[in-house]
Amino acid sequence: MNAREPIVAAAHAEPAARALLEVDALSVRFGDVAVVDRVGLRLRRGEVLALVGESGSGKTMTALALADLLPPPGRVDAARLEFDGRDLLALAPAARRALAGGDIAMIFQDPASSLNPCFTLGWQFGEVLRLAGVRGRAARRAAACELLARAGIADPAARLHAYAHQLSGGMCQRAMLALALARRPRLLIADEPTTALDVTIQAQIVELLLQLQRDAGMALLLISHDLALVAEAAQRAAVMYAGEIVECGALPRLFDAPRHPYTAALLAALPQHGDSTLRALPGNVPAPQARGRGCRLAPRCPRVQPRCRIEHPALLGDAHPVRCFFPLSTESAR
Ligand SMILES: Nc1ncnc2c1ncn2[C@@H]1O[C@H](COP(=O)(O)OP(=O)(O)O)[C@@H](O)[C@H]1O
Ligand code: SF4
Ligand SMILES: [Mg+2]
Structure with a gap:
């Protein structure tokens, strides 16, 4: 790791605007292994920020750390x-949990992780x-019906008697969203919210998610490996690889002119919609224990140079930071 790496390596687009969430150098460790390695993020009120990257990049662990839901023995530290x-x-941990539980809500790919199979929706x-x-x-019953109705669930009063297994996948996702909104969070973290759904239902759920987000004025951290979805839904995106942010910036510019070879490869894989393998890049995300000392993409990168194998690049740049010695555009190459 590069000791000169700036601590403030964040998804900053407009530093002047007051942020809802400001994170500098957030790490998640299991033992000595940093599965999330000094990640910086900044979210303004009402903003949609996407976090993208292949499976195993550390997106979920970042989200769980923010929502204070990290499984033991995971540990979080951060500069801010x-x-x-x-x-x-x-x-104190209890106060942090209370704040995270109220103001920060998280929904998951699998509704079963949010909806308890043993209890009716009404009870939950x-x-x-x-x-x-x-x-x-x-009053609680009336509020639950209103939330379910807003989430597009017909006959909500009857649904309150249902168990999760009695609902379709799309319906579960709607119910989970309604439940997440019940505490009026100011930040919603949606971790691959549509990945488990049929393609036809995915678009409906995303539309609902964005509509509810706008209506409530919530900020949304949208985690997805679906770049087409992200391009439509988010104002900014941060690209994660092997525990680190490798590039971030405003959309659509970031996707129109990616500077990091990894972002470019993710975009090149777009036509294979739903295919999580990256045809443009051989291999997989290295396990945290198997990272080399140089650039973590070096074993897979089409632009790799000898320097990349020995030195670890820092995330540099203000409006559009990038972690690469030889980024795609040459105008500000280092
Ligand atoms: N409970 C755990 N203990 C240790 N390592 C874990 C645990 N869960 C996930 N990891 C590791 O953390 C890394 C990031 O995982 P994750 O955040 O789930 O990635 P993503 O959501 O981007 O697919 C992976 O290398 C994974 O193997
Ligand atoms: S630093 Fe080198 S290996 Fe890493 S992404 Fe840039 S060109 Fe590729
Ligand atoms: Mg994940």
Whole structure:
């Protein structure tokens, strides 16, 4: 790792705007292994930021760390972790969890991770709404029906009696979204929210997600390996590889003129929609234990030079930072 790497290596586009979430040098470790390695992110209110990258890049671990849902024995550290101006690192674990539980909601690829199979939807909404301070069963019931209706679920009162296994995949995802919104989060993290769904339903769920996001004025961290989806939904994107951000910037510019060879390869793989393998790049994301000391993409990179195998590139640049010694555009090559 390069000791000269700046601590502030963030997805900054407009530093002047007050951010909802500011993260510098966030790492997630299991033992000595950093599965997320000094990641920087910045999200403004109401903004949609996409986090993209192949499977195993560390996207989910980043999200779980932000939502304070990391499985043990994972540990988080960061140079800065601020939500709405509050320093989460300074809070006691219980206070941090309470804040993350209320203001930051997360939905997953698999609704089974969010919906409890043993309880009816009505029971689950009741619990969440009670925690959110809605008093009285009738009021909670009415609020649950309204949330389900907003999520496009017909006959919500009847659905309150249903268990997750009685709902279709799309319906589960809608219910999960409604449940996530019950506590009025200001940041929603959606981790591959449509990957498990039929292609025809994916578009509906994404449309719903964005509509609810706009209506609620929430910020959205959208994790996806589907670049076509990201291009339509997000204002900015951060590209992750082997635990690090390798490039980030505003859309559509980032995808129109990618500078990092990895982003370019992700885009080159676009026509194989739904195919998670990267035809433009041989091999896979290296396991955290198997990373070399140089650029982590070096074993797969079509532009690799001898320097790349010995030195670790830093993420450099303001509006469009990139982690590469030989980026695609030559105008500001280092
Ligand atoms: N419970 C765990 N313990 C240790 N390593 C883990 C654990 N879960 C995931 N990892 C490792 O963390 C890395 C990042 O995983 P993940 O965040 O799930 O990637 P992505 O969401 O981008 O596919 C992977 O190398 C994975 O093997
Ligand atoms: S630093 Fe070298 S190996 Fe790494 S992405 Fe750039 S050109 Fe490829
Ligand atoms: Mg994941």
